[in-house]
Amino acid sequence: MNRASALQVLLRSGPGFGGVSLLCLLIAVAVYVLLVFPLDFGESRWSNPIVWVDNPKAVPPVWTNSLRREARPPHRIFEGTEPHTVQMARSGPVHSWRFPLTYASSHPPTFLAVTLADVKYAERPPLVLISLKRPDGKQLRIYRHTVRGPREGESGPFLRYGRTPLRVQLSTDEATVTAVQNFLADEFDLRLDGAQIGGRVDQFLFGVPTGDSVKALTPLTGDYEIIVQAALREEGDSVGKVRFVVGGAVFGLMGTDSLGRDLARGLLFGVPVALFIGVISALMSTAIGTSLGIASGYLGGRADITIQRISDIVANVPVLPLLIFMLFIVGPSLWMIIFILVVFGWPGLTIQIRSMVLHMRTNQLLEAIQSLGASRRRVMFRHILPQITPYVFAQLIFGAPAAILSEAGLSFLGLGDPSIPTWGQILEAGFRTGGIYLGYWWWIVPPGLCIVLTALTFMLLGLGIEPVVNPRLRRSPP
């Protein structure tokens, strides 16, 4: 059967078509990830908490809002570099940024945070003020910060917050708590101490106290405005970047984990990793299994006995306990996982190939070739190998899901390679930190589905290819 018609048979079968289209999809995603993501994504981003600091922690995906009666607030990030307005005051120029925020949810934001970066000044440090203008017309200053002045022996111009930007979590900042305290006393005649406000800053900022009870708050929806002002001292002073984060209770396509990591990105990065693990381990163990099987079957004698004994034993070893043991001793690395999977993965194929070759050895064509003086190597590679190639190819495809599942299981036990995030590791984090018992399904279900989908892709491909490879199965439907 030629290649074109083989492909036709493959595509005409249900599983074959499904497998091929899923594989195309996975490869497309993998290529996209390899182009867009940095290769050291694991170390430089995924395991780096600073990258995820402005994300809400352990919140579901945005689209869950459409399943809920009451929408949760989305995550909002406001960023400004060039000031929106520049005014001249007596003390110097005042740069200001105005971020309009329409707030429709009855949930308060999960947190408020501000980040300042690249503040430059010539002589005297600038002053940064942040105010919140509420829909009820009231306005309060929630943050006030004087940039650190010149140090002894330091000469201008000065750069502050260049490499490490200043980040303040307003929800827990003491000054903000005091500001809210004063605001409540002045505007609502409500006198509370710091402990009563602490932890509920966002609720007070985005709500109106009602009645007598301290706890009673009605959420205030409408158009807010966040005003950031930088009172500079001289012409040429500047604030390079202002970033204001209104923490949402939903995030992105896939939500976040308890460190605020964007799960969508972790899941995406898992695609090429899983494909790599599956394909490489299947390729290598198939190569070893096939060559040993041919050698065993064709050479016979002592080589055959040795190979058969070894593969008998290796095939009967309970692999997972040994895998755990080895990884524990040698230390978790993706290459080690693949290596061990290959070392234990070949015997099944060797035993099958041997029996096929034994069967073949008696056929007359081979005998004729041998009597013409072909070398043993030539017989093995030019005459035996091509005949079993289709079968080997099918086994290659069936080998990939096993490798993917094994890696996932090991990662789930905490033996995954820490520098390369995989689906198994995401699941492990969700399990170990107790996310599962808190019902964080968006953290638990998608990575497992990804594993199943990828493994299924190869299973379907294998099922689709089997009739192509094995003509006996290509019978008309009953």
Added chain:
Amino acid sequence: MSLFRPLLVRSLTMVGVFFVVLLMLVLTLGLTGFSDRILAATIGEQLRAERTALAETIRDPDEMEKVLEKRREELEIFYGLRTPWYYRLPRTALRVLTLDLGEARSLRSFDGSNRVFDIVTERVPNSMLLLTSSFIITAIIGIIGGSYLATRQGSWLDRFVSGFAAVSFAIPTWWIGILFILILSIQLRILPSGGMYSTPPPTELLPRFFDLVSHALLPIITLVLVSFGPSIYSIRTITLNIAQEDHVKIARAKGLPESRVRLRHILRVAAPPIVTGLMFGLAGSVSGSILVETVFNWQGMGRLYYDALAGTPDENVIVALTFIFTLMYVVIRIVLEVLYVFLDPRVRYTD
């Protein structure tokens, strides 16, 4: 009849497996220098303990150093750190073989012992409970379902099961367990999410038993769910192949009742390959049970792995677990091999 010889050959293969695993353990521990590191750490710990004891009697720091240095030498000779690992480790292997497994660093058995032997052995029955019950259930479902499906070849049920079997190979057992916890335990609160008994455990025998069953239900269902599809499918295929053989046709032609044909002429002949199939499934369920125990906090050996790996790893426990797991696996395999020899008369005549 010589039942003895095939039994011996098969048992020897399994003993070979066992020794190969032991050899690999020793080689890994030795070649990576891991065993030396453990010993050095043990000696260091002991010295630190002795230093505080000695500080009571010896005041002079120089003398103290001298005494400790001498003590270190003694300990290094005592633990065998001075001899290379390839002399020392075989002895360690022998020690492990006699089930002298050393002491755990931080893990304790349920009644507080720190001997690895106590910690591991009290968990073996728990693991066996999960493993054997799910294995037997899977085997029974497989045999009944498979022999039934063999008579319905090509029906929608047949096609469904073969599809389901294929999908089963693509599903991680432990993830199904997690899904069950998420849906049945956390959302619907029908079954407990983990552990073996409620806290506090019931004291009376019958309530205690039912408590155990309710906790075992989810892990067993999980293990069975992912393995019964392939089991049915492989048994169906084996039975189908035999049902098409001539001797079955003859039996039918003789007018034997269908039930007798199925039982005596098909299933009896199919028994040996079915047992072989189950044996290969066993390795899978051993692995599956390690992860499923972890998920359901089932106090078996699999969960012990997880506990020994988390935090400060407990080397002795991990070595002992790998060893005991292999031992357990080998023992079950030998039982099945014996069963196979009795089931298949042909093995008795050929080598």
